[in-house]
Amino acid sequence: MSWQPVDCHAQTVFSDGALTIEQVIERAAELNVVPSVADHISHDVARAVDSVEAARRYIAALEQYDVLRGGEFCWHDSLWRELPEELVARFTHRIGSLHAVRLASGDHVHAFSRRPPSIAVEDYMWAHLESLETLAREMPVDIVAHPTLVTLAFRKLPIDELWTEEREERFVEALFAADIAFEISNRYPPHERLVKRAVDRGVRVSLGSDGHTLEQVAAIAAPLAMARRLGVRDEDIYDPRRHGSRTRAPA
Numbered sequence: 580m581s582w583q584p585v586d587c588h589a590q591t592v593f594s595d596g597a598l599t600i601e602q603v604i605e606r607a608a609e610l611n612v613v614p615s616v617a618d619h620i621s622h623d624v625a626r627a628v629d630s631v632e633a634a635r636r637y638i639a640a641l642e643q644y645d646v647l648r649g650g651e652f653c654w655h656d657s658l659w660r661e662l663p664e665e666l667v668a669r670f671t672h673r674i675g676s677l678h679a680v681r682l683a684s685g686d687h688v689h690a691f692s693r694r695p696p697s698i699a700v701e702d703y704m705w706a707h708l709e710s711l712e713t714l715a716r717e718m719p720v721d722i723v724a725h726p727t728l729v730t731l732a733f734r735k736l737p738i739d740e741l742w743t744e745e746r747e748e749r750f751v752e753a754l755f756a757a758d759i760a761f762e763i764s765n766r767y768p769p770h771e772r773l774v775k776r777a778v779d780r781g782v783r784v785s786l787g788s789d790g791h792t793l794e795q796v797a798a799i800a801a802p803l804a805m806a807r808r809l810g811v812r813d814e815d816i817y818d819p820r821r822h823g824s825r826t827r828a829p830a
């Protein structure tokens with residue numbers, strides 16, 4: 580069978596998505612994409628798999644289908660630390676997200692907060708980097724989701740104001756050292772310069788629709804085109820079946 584890309588990041592009705600598992604599988608088949616489900620597993624997302632017991636039910640449901648079993652965990656939340664080993668081993672891949680950035684004060688700035696943050700963009704971006712570095716050090720995940728997502732108030736600022744060379748270098752180094760893949764998100768597309776830096780350093784890339792609806796799920800043509808433009812070979816794009824998982828005992 581010819582190579583097919585994997586959409587490592589799609590949500591269903593188990594969290595804040597609109598589709599059932601069957602519908603995700605069907606849609607991916609239409610687009611010639613390998614499906615996976617990666618719902619929010621967190622205490623801090625409004626509609627999420629929000630307890631160890633719920634995570635157990637979620638994985639048991641996914642195991643009924645021919646679908647890759649992922650999960651998107653908030654770094655700033657504690658639930659990922661609470662899952663027992665035997666449950667972790669049933670995921671094919673796990674995704675870590677910076678849905679909030681931790682400030683030196685211990686306060687958090689949420690990515691989707693409507694309140695303007697109380698700090699300047701410079702300070703926010705350093706806190707973003709330090710949070711990412713901590714995520715990479717401590718979180719057992721295979722992929723970091725939408726790594727360039729910043730809080731709403733700063734989202735429209737010019738790339739060069741957000742991402743200096745030093746910040747990009749440290750960012751890429753943290754992912755490389757931890758062997759975590761960089762998600763090229765269709766929903767929050769990263770700027771190509773940063774992805775190129777990651778690829779050149781030897782960081783693996785992963786494709787993610789971050790899809791919640793029929794139009795979005797498995798829509799990974801743009802991320803795939805970016806990976807190919809940067810010279811990544813198809814078979815080197817993250818596929819849990821081929822590359823395994825840091826968090827899963829070998830079969």
Ligand SMILES: [Zn+2]
Nearest residue numbers: 651676724725
């Ligand atoms: Zn997310």
